[in-house]
Amino acid sequence: MILYEPIMIPSGMKDSLGRPSGSLLYIALAVLISAFTAAVLLLPYDTVYIQEETYLLWFLVVMSVCFAVFLLGMTANALLWMRGKGLAGTPEARLLLLVSRAVRTVFSRRLPGLLRTFLKEAMYTSKLRTLSRSRWLAHLLILGGFAAMLVLDVVVTICLDVFHWSPMIDSDGWAKLLMRDLAFDIAGLMMLVGLCMAIVRRLVLRPRQLATELADVASLSFLLIIVVGGFVLEGMGIDGAIPGHESENAYSFVGLAFSYVTPDSAGQYYDEAWLLHGVLSALFVAYIPFSKLFHMIAAPITITLEGLATREAGRR
Amino acid sequence: MKRLDISKLDVAALLGTDACVRCGECTLTCPTGGEAQDVELITPRGKLLRMRDFVKRQYGLRARLFGPKGIEDDELEEFSRRVYECTICGQCKVVCPAGLDTIGFWENMREFLVANDLGPLPPHQQIVKSIENYDNPWMQPRTQRPGWSKRLGKEVVIGDSLKERHEVLYFVGCTAAYDPNIRAMAEYTARVLARAGVDFGTLGNDEGCCGSTMMRTGLSDSTKGMVLRNIERFEKAAPALIVTSCAGCYKTIRQDYPKYGKLPAPVRHITEFVGDLIESGKLVPEARVDRTVTFHDPCHLGRHNGLYDQPRSILEAIPGLRIVEMERNRDDARCCGAGGGVKTAFPELANDISELRVADAESVGCEVLCTSCPFCYQSLKSAIASSGSEMEMVDLMELLWQSLQAPR
Numbered sequence: 001m002i003l004y005e006p007i008m009i010p011s012g013m014k015d016s017l018g019r020p021s022g023s024l025l026y027i028a029l030a031v032l033i034s035a036f037t038a039a040v041l042l043l044p045y046d047t048v049y050i051q052e053e054t055y056l057l058w059f060l061v062v063m064s065v066c067f068a069v070f071l072l073g074m075t076a077n078a079l080l081w082m083r084g085k086g087l088a089g090t091p092e093a094r095l096l097l098l099v100s101r102a103v104r105t106v107f108s109r110r111l112p113g114l115l116r117t118f119l120k121e122a123m124y125t126s127k128l129r130t131l132s133r134s135r136w137l138a139h140l141l142i143l144g145g146f147a148a149m150l151v152l153d154v155v156v157t158i159c160l161d162v163f164h165w166s167p168m169i170d171s172d173g174w175a176k177l178l179m180r181d182l183a184f185d186i187a188g189l190m191m192l193v194g195l196c197m198a199i200v201r202r203l204v205l206r207p208r209q210l211a212t213e214l215a216d217v218a219s220l221s222f223l224l225i226i227v228v229g230g231f232v233l234e235g236m237g238i239d240g241a242i243p244g245h246e247s248e249n250a251y252s253f254v255g256l257a258f259s260y261v262t263p264d265s266a267g268q269y270y271d272e273a274w275l276l277h278g279v280l281s282a283l284f285v286a287y288i289p290f291s292k293l294f295h296m297i298a299a300p301i302t303i304t305l306e307g308l309a310t311r312e313a314g315r316r
Numbered sequence: 317m318k319r320l321d322i323s324k325l326d327v328a329a330l331l332g333t334d335a336c337v338r339c340g341e342c343t344l345t346c347p348t349g350g351e352a353q354d355v356e357l358i359t360p361r362g363k364l365l366r367m368r369d370f371v372k373r374q375y376g377l378r379a380r381l382f383g384p385k386g387i388e389d390d391e392l393e394e395f396s397r398r399v400y401e402c403t404i405c406g407q408c409k410v411v412c413p414a415g416l417d418t419i420g421f422w423e424n425m426r427e428f429l430v431a432n433d434l435g436p437l438p439p440h441q442q443i444v445k446s447i448e449n450y451d452n453p454w455m456q457p458r459t460q461r462p463g464w465s466k467r468l469g470k471e472v473v474i475g476d477s478l479k480e481r482h483e484v485l486y487f488v489g490c491t492a493a494y495d496p497n498i499r500a501m502a503e504y505t506a507r508v509l510a511r512a513g514v515d516f517g518t519l520g521n522d523e524g525c526c527g528s529t530m531m532r533t534g535l536s537d538s539t540k541g542m543v544l545r546n547i548e549r550f551e552k553a554a555p556a557l558i559v560t561s562c563a564g565c566y567k568t569i570r571q572d573y574p575k576y577g578k579l580p581a582p583v584r585h586i587t588e589f590v591g592d593l594i595e596s597g598k599l600v601p602e603a604r605v606d607r608t609v610t611f612h613d614p615c616h617l618g619r620h621n622g623l624y625d626q627p628r629s630i631l632e633a634i635p636g637l638r639i640v641e642m643e644r645n646r647d648d649a650r651c652c653g654a655g656g657g658v659k660t661a662f663p664e665l666a667n668d669i670s671e672l673r674v675a676d677a678e679s680v681g682c683e684v685l686c687t688s689c690p691f692c693y694q695s696l697k698s699a700i701a702s703s704g705s706e707m708e709m710v711d712l713m714e715l716l717w718q719s720l721q722a723p724r
Contacts, residue, residue, distance in 0.1 A: 128413040
């Protein structure tokens with residue numbers, strides 16, 4: 001098991017006086033949650049499309065709580081792993097040590113190999129590609145779309161609310177058109193296509209090895225509602241010609257298509273729809289550690305560790 | 317209510333239960349669950365998710381907040397039985413898109429069962445007793461161990477590595493040493509080594525069980541003494557190389573022994589060693605063997621150790637031999653059904669799986685089914701008989717020996 005090799009945990013790690021206290025973990029968590037909440041609440045949000053500030057506040061509160069639930073859920077799951085054999089100390093102390101070793105590994109000479117393995121095996125899912133091209137494509141579209149949206153969210157938020165960067169703010173700014181409109185739509189479309197492929201496979205084609213349970217339907221439905229909801233919201237924004245969607249809507253090509261099927265009067269409910277979409281997205285984040293979707297955290301770890309172990313064994 | 321002790325589970329195993337995406341890829345190729353019985357709980361996915369369910373029920377967030385939930389004895393017993401029905405062939409590892417090291421996982425799961433008094437199964441206990449009392453799983457006295465070499469007479473001189481130093485230590489393994497139907501494997505190995513002029517010896521009476529059976533049934537903790545005794549004998553013999561003809565011994569000595577102590581010499585499987593002897597010209601197969609053969613990849617050699625080309629290179633060196641591949645070969649090769657203690661506890665299941673493999677070989681129209689593992693040899697030979705096949709079961713060294721018979 002590579003987890004027991006020096007990559008992650010020093011061999012023969014003993015329960016020594018020098019080990020970190022388990023309570024440090026909870027302190028670190030509290031700091032992280034507080035920092036996130038403070039950042040979320042303190043950002044100016046000058047450029048958020050909605051007009052109703054109460055809705056914005058509601059969303060920010062829900063998002064902070066959901067982020068805290070996500071972190072606590074992740075920690076609870078990781079602490080359960082730490083009950084396994086071979087490690088000394090309390091699960092909390094083990095987790096802290098493991099995290100510190102992982103960070104050191106990331107910043108070691110193993111980084112290029114680690115990165116290559118992570119990108120090829122965990123993100124590109126090369127093994128899945130050999131098993132089934134269609135499954136691989138569906139997974140890649142969902143994962144790629146999700147990852148792209150996550151990165152875009154962070155980049156756009158920083159550009160807007162920290163740097164107040166005008167090309168990202170102005171209605172016809174190039175960065176706004178390419179990133180906030182086009183890139184978001186492409187990422188959302190990737191997810192939508194991938195989800196449709198997954199749903200058809202699971203519910204229509206039903207290959208022999210699939211065992212569909214509530215957890216599978218719940219995860220797919222949740223994602224689908226958020227993705228479709230995002231496009232409906234964009235369509236409503238275009239219908240209502242809200243700030244940012246007064247013109248140049250061809251860049252939001254999927255939202256534009258949705259605007260043709262949503263009634264023109266839908267634009268007046270944009271704020272409510274925005275809140276609903278935002279709350280659902282926040283709840284989705286909170287749901288991850290307690291659902292099948294947790295594999296998006298756990299599987300990249302196992303894939304990368306196994307890939308790295310195979311790679312390094314081959315070199316020896 | 318039974319509170320399970322999960323402290324014997326690897327961190328990686330616990331992490332693996334969360335990484336499983338339930339895609340079911342493993343259920344398609346699992347020889348036990350997917351094909352022989354079609355029971356979800358025997359499939360890798362079924363076992364893994366049941367394990368996760370048990371762990372969450374007793375140690376998950378809800379259990380921490382509201383107290384652990386009980387697990388019925390019946391449920392645990394069924395789970396244990398199903399876990400022991402796995403041959404640990406590793407096919408699931410090959411196809412798992414989540415990169416789970418399922419081979420390590422199933423072995424570890426058995427350690428967990430043993431720690432919770434849920435394993436090993438009664439038939440395994442008999443073998444464990446035999447190993448503890450006789451140092452072999454066949455309830456044979458230690459003095460009978462070198463009996464396999466009697467038929468060799470003066471043709472091959474087997475050195476005693478504990479009395480005089482030999483370059484190569486041939487670790488025979490219990491099955492080839494004691495089972496009268498398998499002894500030929502050891503004999504032909506010795507003949508081939510002697511023909512190549514290799515300076516080799518064995519541990520004779522003092523060779524101990526490698527501990528594979530104990531480890532595969534979850535008794536790793538009880539194996540420590542046995543392993544250390546063998547390492548001590550290796551040190552005393554001080555060879556330059558340890559060679560095994562048993563795939564199980566090879567995996568155990570190569571992968572498991574270093575966890576207990578340092579090996580004084582590298583270990584190689586006979587197919588690796590002989591492959592090199594052929595390549596270097598020390599062995600020249602000259603006699604034609606005009607037969608059609610297919611090679612069965614033993615799990616312990618192939619998926620567990622990545623040795624796929626070495627046995628094939630030996631076959632390719634034999635003149636006249638027509639080699640055909642089964643549809644499922646190399647890392648996709650179907651298991652023979654004997655591994656992981658399945659043949660001991662569930663002989664009928666093992667035979668069902670073996671018959672599937674024999675059918676694989678039949679379908680490519682070969683006359684000879686060849687392998688390089690005593691357990692595969694044993695179970696496939698028996699399945700050839702039970703399925704009424706006319707194929708001949710042959711060990712790779714025996715086939716090679718046929719080609720080494722030409723006058724030099």
